[in-house]
Amino acid sequence: MVTPRLNGGSAMGLVNWSQLLQWMRTPSKTISRILKRLVAQCTIYLIWMERNARVHTGLTLSAAEIFKRIDRTTRDSLLARYSRRRCNGLLLQWFTYS
Incomplete structure (x- = not known):
């Protein structure tokens, strides 16, 4: 199984909506707020698309x-x-953790 790594290199353990919101609100020295929002939007959208396909x-x-x-x-x-x-720098941040 693939595990996303977006919080300083350790595996994300987001299992519910509250944890996702908390991750987005928590300031980080390594991940910008814009990138967090973009990743959350992409994730929610693609999970919704997968739900509809199923x-x-x-x-x-x-x-x-x-x-x-x-x-x-x-x-x-x-x-x-x-x-x-x-x-500027968001793509580099993404490549650092993907």
Whole structure:
């Protein structure tokens, strides 16, 4: 199983909504607030898409494939914002933990 590593290199142990919100609110020296929000948005969106696929088509993806899609969607979103001054360094932060 693939485990995301976004809090200083240790595995994230987020198992419920409250823990996700707490992770997003907790300041970090290594992960910017913008990156945390972007990762949370990508994760929520792709979990919702997976839920809809399972309910409406019966198709399912493995956890590893969902993590790959979260990674790819996050990278694409960061690349789209690459030239913005506020987003400088976000791609490097993402590559550090992925």
